[in-house]
Structures are given as structure tokens and as C-alpha cells.
Amino acid sequence: MALYSEKVMDHFRNPRNVGVIENADGIGEVGNAKCGDIMKIYLKIENDIIVDVKFETFGCGSAIASSSMATEMIKGKHISDAMNLTNKAVAEALDGLPAHKMHCSVLAEEAIKKALLDYYKKNYIVYDSNVFHDCESCGHCCGD
Amino acid sequence: MIYLDNAATTKMSQTAIKAMxxxxxxxxxxxxxxxxxxQKANEALTDARERIARLLGCEAKEITFTSGGSEADNQAIVSAARIGERSGKKHIVSTAFEHHAVxxxxxxxxxxxxxxxxxDVGENGIVLPEQVADAIREDTCLVTVMFANNEIGTIQPIEEIGQVCRGKGVLFHTDAVQAAGHLRIDAKAQNIDMLSLSAHKFHGPKGIGVLYARKGIRLTNIIEGGAQERGKRAGTENIPAIMAMTAALEEACLHMDENSAKLTALRDKLIAGLSKIPHSVLNGDAEKRLPGNVSFCFEGIxxxxxxxxxxxxxxxxSSGSACTSGSLDPSHVLLAIGRVHDIAHGSLRLTLSEENTEKEVDYTISAVKDVVEYLRSISPIWRDLVSGKKEFIIK
Incomplete structure (x- = not known):
């Protein structure tokens, strides 16, 4: 199908880092079933390094591929690098997404941020609330 | 390749290609x-029109060739509206799960x-003649109800709805795009005033269709220009496509009973096999459905x-999920039969043709089972459902 790039299809067919981390240090879930996509990210963090990351996704091909690519991009990285991961970077790493599928990469970025927020909160780490999207007041479908 | 999307379009038959x-x-x-x-081309056109009329149980002059089902639907509805408008009738009755062309x-x-x-079409996807009777008002100018639904395949009680409309003096149009060549159509006996069909749904070519309009119903032009089609549809007639459509419809009608028996057996085997997947549900009535239509929802994917x-x-x-429709909402047909968004996103439509085999059906059942199982294994919703955190919608 020409809808997606080879990279998207590769990550969709052979998703990296699928699964669950028991006793994860941070968990983030975004999206809702009504909109047709949910992403859940699990992080294992040691000395500010993401030593392991897993995901579960309910959604279309590009949602699964975006989750897979995003987890690859933050694995082994410092949490500040993960915080700076943008949806645009995820989409570019996938050699682009169709315009109406860009929200899938947004979900991946949001899921990672939410998992990091969970980690900060659990560990009483002071964080800058401005960098986290306020999902309640946002009309976008990714808000849960 | 196993082609199970015959409601989207079909392969042209050799008969149709040869006729073209x-x-x-x-x-x-x-x-x-x-x-x-x-004049030779004109003779062919006249011949095709007569043959199509015979197959639909109407007269040749009641047939207008169009570019397909969508144009025929547009012209039928707009024509009825213009007729109604002249006598102050500006109310139309239809159903929630019509094709977008309607x-x-x-x-x-x-x-x-x-x-x-x-x-409303209810959970089984069938509108009742009584509902139509109750909805008709003094100022109703048209009732338009599809012959069979394109997504869930349910067959509507067309003859009875036609009778209701006849009794109340209201024009009745039916979008028969999914029915033509697959179900018996007899415009006169079934009390149909206007009917649309499209050739590529019964192994004819794309880009050609028919609007049947009963004698006396004045059509409004959608396309202006030359005097083709009694001045009601301008543009040089697509003779190759018209000849191929005519041959395809003749062949489909000639073999309708045997094709229907074969497809029904394959369909029911497919339905029985897919029903074994836990937390799955068939969309639409199990019996009053097109011989080749299978439509399911699977929870959690x-x-x-x-x-x-x-x-x-x-x-x-094919699927009616939002991601395949290009919008945020899943198929309006699935929502119309009461499937909630969460479930409608996980829909699958398989539509058979005479060329499909039992072996292909067996392979498809096992392939769908494997894929549904895999996608559930990576779905956070499925985890929540299985762990009891969330309640199953499809029991």
C-alpha cells in the first residue's frame, strides 16, 4: 500500500519494544477508544537514563509504527533527551506520515511525556509544568 | 491474492470485456x-437500453445511462425534490445508513x-414499512431507501415500502447499487418509481450506471449540454461501457440463483468461522443479507x-474504522445500527464473489483469527478488558 512509507510499514509489521514492564518507573497512557487510538508507554529509568521502554498500542498502522519508532528513539537516552522528543522528529524518522495521520506521532510524544511526568511525580522530582500539555483543556482527540 | 472486497468493486467478467x-x-x-x-452505434445503444429494461422489469424509455450509481442517486433525488417543490412539498424520508451519494x-x-x-434502522439494519408509513406527511415528496446496504449487506423490504409509497402517492427511489445483479429486481412488481445501479458491482466496467425513472417522472438535469438521453443527461454516451454493463447484467441475472446459493454457503461458513473469535459480533441481520456480505466487529482492536x-x-x-474513512468518526452505518465508537473502529467487511473458494474462506478464517489475536496482544484496551479493569461491550 502506498499510503505509508517503507519505514512505517517496517515498524508496523515488526514493532520494536512491544510489551509491558512490570514495576515500571513511569507509565503514560494517552488517547481514547472512542477516537480509535490508545498508546501506553512503560519506562525503566536508572540514574536518569531510560534503560528500558515498552509500549502497547490500540490503533491504526501509523499509531503502532509511531509508538515503535518513538520507543527506539528514547531507549538508552537521558530523560532530558526524551523530554525533548517531538512528534515531528518521530514522523521524520519514519520518513513522513500522511497529513491526516500526524496526530499518531503527537500521541507518541504525549505518551512519553506522560510517562516521564508519572516518573517525576512518583519520585518527587520538581518539573516544569509548562512543558506538559494540558490535555483537559485541549479539544484534540488525544486528550483522555 | 484473495480478493474479498467485491462490495467496493468487482473484477470485470470475460463476457463484459468481450462485449466491450x-x-x-x-x-x-x-x-x-x-x-x-x-447509426450503428445508435442501434447498439437502443439494443442495450431494451435489454437493460427487460432485466429490470421496465420500459426502454424509462432507462437513462449515467456515469454510475452516485450520479443516478443525485439525479433521482434532485428530480423528485424539484417535482415536489412545485406543489409545495418539501419533505423527504430516508434512512440513517444510506450511501453518501444519497x-x-x-x-x-x-x-x-x-x-x-x-x-432508524435498528440493530439488525432493516427499516420497516410501518416506519416509512408513519414518517410520510402531507408534504412528503420522496421516500428513498436503499435496496441493500453496502457495508452490512442487509436487504430492505423494498416491495412493501414501495406499496406504502404507492398508497400514499409519494415517489419512491431505491439505491440498488449493491443489489443489482445479485437480487431479483422487478421495478413494476416491486412498486419502484426510481432506481439507481452501477455496473462495476456486478463484474461490469467502472464509470457507468443506470437511472430508471418511471414514465411520467420528469427528470432534472445534473449535467447540461447536448440532447443525449432524451435531453436529460448530456454527454456522448459511453457505448463500450454500456455494452459491457448490459452483458454483465444479463450474465449476473441468468446465473443469479446458482451464484446466490454458492455465495450464501461461503458466506455462512465465513460467518460461522469468525463467530468463534471471542468478543466478536456480526453486523446486520444474519439472514436478510446479501449472499456475499460478511461484516464483523472485534473488540479491542x-x-x-x-x-x-x-x-x-x-x-x-475493507473496514469502517475512522482511520480508513479519513475522518475521526467510524462508519455512519455501524453507528446507525447502534455500535458504539469503541467497537465500530474494530470492524471488518469481507465481500465475496463467485470466484472465491471454500479453501480461501478457510484460509481467511484462520488469518483473521491470527491477526485479531496478535493485535489484541499488543492492545492496552484488550489488557484492561481481560484483567477486568474495563467491561467487555461485546460479551
Missing amino acids: IPYMDCIYGNPSSLHSAG LHTLNKLEKEGFEVTLL EGESLLLLLDDKGICA
């Missing part, structure tokens, strides 16, 4: 021309001041990823 060729390289004249080359035309008329009543993985296994299918 002479009108491209031999009898290529313009039927409006006075010379002999044109619904969007109705939307356009609403903006012009028409009032539209869309009837999304349709587009299901389609892509089935495609990897060589199966061409």
Missing part, C-alpha cells in the same frame, strides 16, 4: 451522428429548505491495522 471490445475498435461512431458509423444530496437539499427525516496485516497475508478486505 468491438465498440472501441470497430463500432466507434458517435450515436448522435447521422452517418452509418454513428445522504450528501439530502444535505444539499436541506440547505435549500427541504426537511429530511432519517429513519482497530480496523486499519487489521486490514494492513490481512493484506500482508494476501487478503483484500
Whole structure:
């Protein structure tokens, strides 16, 4: 199908880092079933390094591929690098997404941020609330 | 490749292809021309019109050739609206799960001041003649109800609805795009005033269709220009496509009973096999449905990823999920039969043709089972459902 790039299809067919981390240090879930996509990210963090990351996704091909690519991009990285991961970077790493599928990469970025927020909160780490999207007041479908 | 998307379009039959060729390289004249080359094409056109009329149980002059089902739907509805308008009748009755060619035309008329009543189709996807009778008002100018639904395949009680409309003196149009060539159509006996069909749904070519309009119903032009089709549809007639459509419809009607028996057996085998997948549900009535239509919802997964993985296994299918419709909402048909968004996103439509085999059906059942199981294994919703954190919608 020409809808997606080879990279998207590769990550969709052979998703990296699928699964669950028991006793994860941070968990983030975004999206809702009504909109047709949910992403859940699990992080294992040691000395500010993401030593392991897993995901579960309910959604279309590009949602699964975006989750897979995003987890690859933050694995082994410092949490500040993960915080700076943008949806645009995820989409570019996938050699682009169709315009109406860009929200899938947004979900991946949001899921990672939410998992990091969970980690900060659990560990009483002071964080800058401005960098986290306020999902309640946002009309976008990714808000849960 | 296993092609199970025959409601989207079909492969052209050899009969249709063979019927088409002479009108491209031999009898290529313009039927409006006075010379002999044109007159030969005109004779073919006359012959095709008579044959189509015979197959639909109407008269040749009641047949207008169009570019397909959508144009026929547009012209039928707009014509009825213009007729109604002249006597102050500006109310139309239809159903919630019509094709967009009907619904969007109705939307356009609403903006012009028409009032539209869309009837519920219930969980089994069938509208009752009594509902139509109750909805008809003094100012109703048209009832338009599809013959069979394109997504869930349910067959509507057309003859009875036609009778209701006849009794109340209201025009009745039916979008028979999914029915033509697959179900018996007899315009007169079934009390149908107007009917739309499209050739590529019964192994004919794309880009050609028919609007049947009972004698006396004045059609409004959608396309202006020359005097073709009694001045009601301008543009040089697509003779090769018309000849191929005629041959395809004749063949489909001739073999209708045997095709229907074969498809029904394959369909029911497919339904029985897919029903074994836990937390799955058949969409639409199990019996009053097109012989080749299978439509399911699977809880906890999304349709587009299901389609892509089935495609990897060589199966061409379709879905009503939002991601495949290009909007945020899943199919209006699935919502109309009461499937909630969460479930409608996980839909799968498989539509058979006479060429499919039992072996293909067996392979498809096992492929769908594997793919659904895999997608559930990576779905956070499925985890929540299985762990009891969330309640199953499909029991």
C-alpha cells in the first residue's frame, strides 16, 4: 500500500519494544477508544537514563509504527533527551506520515511525556509544568 | 491474492470485456451522428437500453445511462425534490445508513429548505414499512431507501415500502447499487418509481450506471449540454461501457440463483468461522443479507491495522474504522445500527464473489483469527478488558 512509507510499514509489521514492564518507573497512557487510538508507554529509568521502554498500542498502522519508532528513539537516552522528543522528529524518522495521520506521532510524544511526568511525580522530582500539555483543556482527540 | 472486497468493486467478467471490445475498435461512431458509423452505434445503444429494461422489469424509455450509481442517486433525488417543490412539498424520508451519494444530496437539499427525516434502522439494519408509513406527511415528496446496504449487506423490504409509497402517492427511489445483479429486481412488481445501479458491482466496467425513472417522472438535469438521453443527461454516451454493463447484467441475472446459493454457503461458513473469535459480533441481520456480505466487529482492536496485516497475508478486505474513512468518526452505518465508537473502529467487511473458494474462506478464517489475536496482544484496551479493569461491550 502506498499510503505509508517503507519505514512505517517496517515498524508496523515488526514493532520494536512491544510489551509491558512490570514495576515500571513511569507509565503514560494517552488517547481514547472512542477516537480509535490508545498508546501506553512503560519506562525503566536508572540514574536518569531510560534503560528500558515498552509500549502497547490500540490503533491504526501509523499509531503502532509511531509508538515503535518513538520507543527506539528514547531507549538508552537521558530523560532530558526524551523530554525533548517531538512528534515531528518521530514522523521524520519514519520518513513522513500522511497529513491526516500526524496526530499518531503527537500521541507518541504525549505518551512519553506522560510517562516521564508519572516518573517525576512518583519520585518527587520538581518539573516544569509548562512543558506538559494540558490535555483537559485541549479539544484534540488525544486528550483522555 | 484473495480478493474479498467485491462490495467496493468487482473484477470485470470475460463476457463484459468481450462485449466491450468491438465498440472501441470497430463500432466507434458517435450515436448522435447521422452517418452509418454513428447509426450503428445508435442501434447498439437502443439494443442495450431494451435489454437493460427487460432485466429490470421496465420500459426502454424509462432507462437513462449515467456515469454510475452516485450520479443516478443525485439525479433521482434532485428530480423528485424539484417535482415536489412545485406543489409545495418539501419533505423527504430516508434512512440513517444510506450511501453518501444519497445522504450528501439530502444535505444539499436541506440547505435549500427541504426537511429530511432519517429513519432508524435498528440493530439488525432493516427499516420497516410501518416506519416509512408513519414518517410520510402531507408534504412528503420522496421516500428513498436503499435496496441493500453496502457495508452490512442487509436487504430492505423494498416491495412493501414501495406499496406504502404507492398508497400514499409519494415517489419512491431505491439505491440498488449493491443489489443489482445479485437480487431479483422487478421495478413494476416491486412498486419502484426510481432506481439507481452501477455496473462495476456486478463484474461490469467502472464509470457507468443506470437511472430508471418511471414514465411520467420528469427528470432534472445534473449535467447540461447536448440532447443525449432524451435531453436529460448530456454527454456522448459511453457505448463500450454500456455494452459491457448490459452483458454483465444479463450474465449476473441468468446465473443469479446458482451464484446466490454458492455465495450464501461461503458466506455462512465465513460467518460461522469468525463467530468463534471471542468478543466478536456480526453486523446486520444474519439472514436478510446479501449472499456475499460478511461484516464483523472485534473488540479491542482497530480496523486499519487489521486490514494492513490481512493484506500482508494476501487478503483484500475493507473496514469502517475512522482511520480508513479519513475522518475521526467510524462508519455512519455501524453507528446507525447502534455500535458504539469503541467497537465500530474494530470492524471488518469481507465481500465475496463467485470466484472465491471454500479453501480461501478457510484460509481467511484462520488469518483473521491470527491477526485479531496478535493485535489484541499488543492492545492496552484488550489488557484492561481481560484483567477486568474495563467491561467487555461485546460479551
